[in-house]
Amino acid sequence: MASTLTEALLFLSLSLFLWTFFRRIASRRPFANIDGPPSRSLFGGIFSEFFTGDGLRTHENLLKKYGSVVKVQGLFGKTMLYVSDPKAIYNIIIKDQYIYEETADFFMINQLVFGPGLLSTQGDHHKKQRKLLNPVFSIVHMREMIPTFYEIAHKLEAALASRAKDGAHEIDVLSWLTRTALELVAQCGLGCSFDTLTKDNEKHPYAVATQQLIPASIKTFVPRSYILPWASKIGTPRFRRTIFDLLLKFIPWEGAHQFRELTDVLDRETLDVYASKKRALAEGDEAVQRQIARGKDIISILMRANINASGGDQLPEHEVIGQMTTLVFAATETTSNALSRILWLLCIHRDIQERLRNELRQAMEGKDELNYNNLEALPFLEAVCREALRLYPPVASLHRVAVKDIVLPLSQPIKGIDGKVILEIPVPKGSEILVSIINCNRNPDLWGPDAHEYKPERWLKPLPDSVLVAQIPGVYGNQMTFSGGGRSCIGFKFSLLEMKVVLSLLVRKFEFDLPKSKEIGWKIGGVASPFTTEQPSVPQLPLSVKVAK
Numbered sequence: 001m002a003s004t005l006t007e008a009l010l011f012l013s014l015s016l017f018l019w020t021f022f023r024r025i026a027s028r029r030p031f032a033n034i035d036g037p038p039s040r041s042l043f044g045g046i047f048s049e050f051f052t053g054d055g056l057r058t059h060e061n062l063l064k065k066y067g068s069v070v071k072v073q074g075l076f077g078k079t080m081l082y083v084s085d086p087k088a089i090y091n092i093i094i095k096d097q098y099i100y101e102e103t104a105d106f107f108m109i110n111q112l113v114f115g116p117g118l119l120s121t122q123g124d125h126h127k128k129q130r131k132l133l134n135p136v137f138s139i140v141h142m143r144e145m146i147p148t149f150y151e152i153a154h155k156l157e158a159a160l161a162s163r164a165k166d167g168a169h170e171i172d173v174l175s176w177l178t179r180t181a182l183e184l185v186a187q188c189g190l191g192c193s194f195d196t197l198t199k200d201n202e203k204h205p206y207a208v209a210t211q212q213l214i215p216a217s218i219k220t221f222v223p224r225s226y227i228l229p230w231a232s233k234i235g236t237p238r239f240r241r242t243i244f245d246l247l248l249k250f251i252p253w254e255g256a257h258q259f260r261e262l263t264d265v266l267d268r269e270t271l272d273v274y275a276s277k278k279r280a281l282a283e284g285d286e287a288v289q290r291q292i293a294r295g296k297d298i299i300s301i302l303m304r305a306n307i308n309a310s311g312g313d314q315l316p317e318h319e320v321i322g323q324m325t326t327l328v329f330a331a332t333e334t335t336s337n338a339l340s341r342i343l344w345l346l347c348i349h350r351d352i353q354e355r356l357r358n359e360l361r362q363a364m365e366g367k368d369e370l371n372y373n374n375l376e377a378l379p380f381l382e383a384v385c386r387e388a389l390r391l392y393p394p395v396a397s398l399h400r401v402a403v404k405d406i407v408l409p410l411s412q413p414i415k416g417i418d419g420k421v422i423l424e425i426p427v428p429k430g431s432e433i434l435v436s437i438i439n440c441n442r443n444p445d446l447w448g449p450d451a452h453e454y455k456p457e458r459w460l461k462p463l464p465d466s467v468l469v470a471q472i473p474g475v476y477g478n479q480m481t482f483s484g485g486g487r488s489c490i491g492f493k494f495s496l497l498e499m500k501v502v503l504s505l506l507v508r509k510f511e512f513d514l515p516k517s518k519e520i521g522w523k524i525g526g527v528a529s530p531f532t533t534e535q536p537s538v539p540q541l542p543l544s545v546k547v548a549k
Contacts, residue, residue, distance in 0.1 A: 030428050031079055033416035036071030037062070045073040046082070046434075050396070051525030056438075059396060059524075060452075063439040069414050069425065072434070080432045081425070082397075084439035086446070086470040087411035088425075092400055092435055093485040094473050098123065100400040100433065102487070113213070113263045114329065115322030118490065127486065132315060133323065136301050137490055142497055143372045144296050145188045149501040150369040152187065155197040156180045157505045164545045170515050174340045174530055174541035177502070181336040182207045182328070184498050189327050191297035192273050209265040210332050211539075212258075214526040270324045277303060298494075299324055327491065333527045334394040335495045339502060340530055340541045341522075342388045345454050346507070347514045347543060352456060353507065356384055357548060360508040375500045383456035385499055386477045390441045391454055393481040396524045398435040402427045411470065412445070437480040438524075446470050513544040 041048035049058040062070050068085040083089060092100045101122060110120040118129055156176060163169050179195050182204070186194045194204035203211075277300060280287040288295035295301075302323065306315050346353035359380045364370060375381070408425045416422050427433070444451040446466050447458075463478060473484040475492060482489040489495070506512075514520065519533045520541065530541040 030426065030431060031071045031081060033418055033420070033422070034069060034071040034081070034414070034425070035066055035417050036073075036082070037066070039073030039077070043076060045075055045077070046080070047075065047525075051523075055396070055524040056522065059436065059438050060442075062436070063443065067414055068412065068439070068443065068445075069410065069422075074432055078432060080434060081408075081427070082434045082436060083408075084436040084443060085410050085412065086440060086472050088408050089435055089440060089480065090471065090473040091408060092433060093398070093483060093487070096406060097485045097487070099402060099404055099406050101403050103399055103401050103432070106399065110326075113266070114326045115267075116319045117322035117324075117326035119326050119330070120322065128313065129315060129319065129323070130486065130490065132305060132309060132313060133302065133490055136298050136305065137493060139372075139493065141296070141298070141301060142493055145494075145497070146369075146372055146375075146501070148188050148293060149184060149498060150505075152180060152183050152197070153502050153505050154368070155183075156502065157509055159197055160506070160510060160545055161547065164510065164547055168513070168544045168546040170542050171545045172540045173343060173512075173543050173545070174336065174539060177339045178211060178332065178336040179203065179207060180502065181332045181339070181498065182210065185328050185331040185494075187292050187297065188494070189298045189331065190273050190324060191277060191291050191293040191295070191300050193292055205265050206269045206328070207332075209262045209269075210329055213262050213266075213329065214333060266325045266329075270321060270328075274299075274321050274324060281307075298327060330489070331491055331495060331498075333529075335498055337527055337529050338389060338392075338394050338495070339499055341392045341394075341528065342384065342499070342503065343506075343512050343543060344514075344520065344530065344541060345388055345392075346384075347512050349454060350513075352384065352454075353512065356380055356503075357507050360504050364504065364508060369501075370504060372497075375497070375504065378500075378504075379460060380456065381500055381503065383459035384503075385496065386459050386479075387454055387456040389481045390477065390479045391452070392522075392528060393437045393441060393479075394527050395481075396436070396438040396528065398437065398483060400433045400435060402429055402431045402433070404429050435480075437483070440472060440480045446472075509548060511546050511548040515542050515544055518542055 039045050044051075046058070049055065062072070062082055063084060068083065069088065070082040072080050072082045074080040083092070107120055107122065110117070114120055118126065118133065121129055159176060160171060160173075163171055176197075179197060179202075183193065183195045183197060186192050186206075194206050195202065277291070280291050280295075281300070281303060285295075288300070291300075293300070295304075299320075303320060306320055309315075346356070359378055363374060363378055370378075406427050408427050410423060410425070413421045413423050441447075442451050446464070448464055448466075450458075459477075467478050472478050472480060474480040474482060475484050475488045476482045476496075482492040520530055521533055521536070522528055522530050523536075529539040531537070531539055532542065
């Protein structure tokens with residue numbers, strides 16, 4: 001029985017692949033006059049270069065050699081547009097955002113992993129969820145979270161201090177920053193705790209699952225990209241998950257099995273947290289006050305807002321639960337890796353590290369922590385964060401598909417292969433587009449000839465007119481790092497506040513330097529993460545840490 005079913009599924013998968021492949025070969029014509037590199041991979045296309053090897057160099061070469069609009073080969077030979085032109089990006093993510101949607105496999109995989117949260121919904125459904133969530137991420141609530149942020153950051157500070165008390169000590173700061181980011185979102189986001197931040201290698205199952213999710217997702221990227229769009233049209237989400245679980249009993253696909261096990265861990269932990277919060281709300285204020293964060297966490301606020309919302313604006317319970325894992329996943333890996341990148345940059349630019357330390361020590365003289373206004377009033381801290389996020393966004397690109405025929409205008413003309421000037425590009429229905437966050441952020445035509453250099457001081461003076469005129473449609477700092485429009489990062493203020501709190505303690509207290517015996521590199525597929533050349537498959541950032549004089 002199992003053998004017959006496996007053979008049938010392999011035949012079906014092969015048939016789907018061949019149909020997809022030949023259909024995509026036949027659809028290469030729309031962007032025939034736009035230049036671009038030859039594909040090095042028949043199956044993975046440009047994604048193989050992004051996810052393996054030096055992905056950053058691939059992005060840099062696309063801009064340098066071909067400009068702001070490039071024709072690239074996607075999965076199975078599908079022709080795609082790779083775009084960093086700011087006007088084109090404005091149209092894609094704001095003006096015509098409901099024509100340029102996320103891909104079918106994006107919605108399907110997020111539905112399987114997170115349930116019906118912000119990353120899994122679209123159209124009016126997505127707008128309804130976002131309408132209820134927007135007030136939850138207001139500055140008012142962020143201010144109330146500052147004490148909890150510092151309480152957790154002080155634990156991190158103490159953990160590093162105990163390990164560096166006798167001089168410089170090599171510490172994997174990525175591991176500690178990931179644990180800290182998870183605990184911050186656990187307490188301030190979910191009102192629970194996953195980590196005491198005291199012992200080495202003490203990782204909650206939720207932490208392990210969130211850290212392994214992206215690598216597991218990349219392992220299944222190619223097959224799911226042509227199976228899931230087809231499978232997503234069958235039945236309800238519950239039915240699809242049932243069929244998915246049934247099939248995995250008979251298919252020896254290690255990557256898919258690992259992916260299911262990770263999602264089961266996230267689902268189980270999330271349901272336990274939700275059940276405890278629901279009981280506390282039912283029992284009244286005294287029970288809520290006994291919980292971590294005393295009911296001021298994001299999900300408690302959301303649950304109360306949902307109860308008080310008018311009937312048409314209320315979310316069903318399973319959609320509230322869907323926001324929980326979405327929040328933890330979105331706020332953990334991206335923030336911890338962004339913080340790691342900042343510390344790595346401060347190791348390379350020791351003068352910037354010293355200047356930031358002086359600003360922090362002066363602001364915190366006689367204090368253990370800063371309030372929200374104090375943090376926001378530190379210009380060099382802000383500049384250090386903005387420049388790192390501009391130059392090294394945790395997510396390098398966005399993937400979109402046109403759901404109807406449309407024309408894409410450009411801010412600057414490009415020259416076609418035939419030598420003719422192109423001012424706008426017809427985009428047929430079904431065309432896929434990669435919005436390049438990293439190349440929009442690094443475009444020398446906008447940012448100047450030093451666009452690829454880390455210079456926080458550029459934010460301490462007026463930005464170039466070219467940046468202001470371009471009107472880059474991001475929600476933060478004239479850059480695309482947190483995206484823009486209706487699918488922008490709803491928690492970017494939470495993430496920025498977290499980074500500033502952690503940096504305010506760590507840089508004030510410690511000196512960071514690169515290890516002498518290890519070379520550090522970065523992979524930017526999925527979420528950018530550091531590794532050592534000795535162990536390229538294990539995300540880590542070993543830095544020399546000592547107490548600063």
